Amino acid sequence: MAAAAERLSYTPSAVSQHLAALEREAGVRLLERVGRGVRPTAAGRLLAEQGDAVIDRLAAAEAALADLRTGRAGLLRMRFFATAGASFVPPALAIFRGRHPDAELDLAMQEPPDSVHAVRAGEADIAIAVEPVAGSPERDNGLCWTQLLDDEYFAILPANHPLVDRGDVALADLAQEQWVDTEPQPSPCSEILTSSFAAAGFSPQVIVATDDYPTTQGMVAAGLGISLVPLLALDRPHPGVVVRRLRSNPPIRRILAVVRAGAQDEPFVRTITEALRTVADSHVLRTPSRA
Incomplete structure (x- = not known):
């Protein structure tokens, strides 16, 4: 006990209290006295073995969360209509890929308002949508809308x-x-x-x-x-x-990017939204030459 306390930088009394609390939660004895020392019971050995696995999985989860938080890994689900997919969406995705090379992409063509419903339902992270002439009834507090361009x-x-x-x-x-x-x-x-x-x-x-x-x-x-x-x-x-x-x-037709409210600061969503705005701002819409 003294050696364990020293290794953990605890007092022997604190170690004893932690062990007593752990035994109460487990409902079985975890240590037994042997001479002047102690040794783990069968339940104690089992808990120690499982504890190592739990600690390893917690460490893996923390690493995965760190990758997701910093944008090193994860999945971006994007929905867009055909003319957007043929024009400004691809260069925006190229910018995104350059900043997040290890990200997975789930891309699909889907017409609004179905694409907007997919974002609201959590089935997509971002949608390219068109705003109706009088203002969309979809525009509520559950979604964040970013204007990209007027077509x-x-x-x-x-x-x-x-x-x-x-x-x-x-x-x-x-x-x-x-x-x-x-x-x-x-x-x-x-x-x-x-x-x-x-x-x-x-x-x-x-x-x-x-x-x-x-x-x-x-x-x-x-x-x-x-x-x-x-x-x-x-x-x-x-x-x-x-x-x-x-x-x-x-x-x-006013073209917008739609994400769930609160998700706009997530790394992948923030990057693709910024990329879409950059491409849309530089996308020179010229009157066609056949005139």
Whole structure:
């Protein structure tokens, strides 16, 4: 007992008290007297053996937590929609990978608001989302929203359309046209377009609906109608279409990064959010050359 106390820098009395408390918790004797000394009972030997394993696992857990806390290891789960995934998300992920080379990535395309619901449910760490025109009902205290960029919608017309010589056009000028609907399903983007059409005083006559921007451009190029497409989806305009800016309050979809409130300071979330903002700030959105 004296030797154990000396090794632990305790007094013999303190060691005795700790052992007595441990025996009370275990409900069995852990030491027995042998002559002038003591030796462990079978229960004492068992507890000592298990104690080593517990200490080793605690040390491993502390090391793993330290890696997670400092961003040396862990998992980032990210959800994004297609045009974001084809434009500014990849360079942001490259920045993230450079700062956290050992991190695991769980990446998947998912449309808002489903991606936002995934963040709220703890199934994803960050989502790239679109804010509806009047402000999202999803924006509550359970989530943290960071604006990345405003993505303007442009009109795309067949190359032989009478309005291509006018330059910029007003949305109201297109009221009598036939339309290719790019947002047939309810979504934040469809809300933005519906609101813009209503403000221009008409409801579009839809000839064909598609949820794929390249397909939309192909339909327009074939002369089936005209459409509105966000600039992020116009990096390579179809050779058979002409792109025109809309005058006076064009539809704009506001793109945001969404994380759970309180998670924005976690190393992985902080790094990817900063990377997304950096890329978005430097992402020059130019009017397509096919004009």
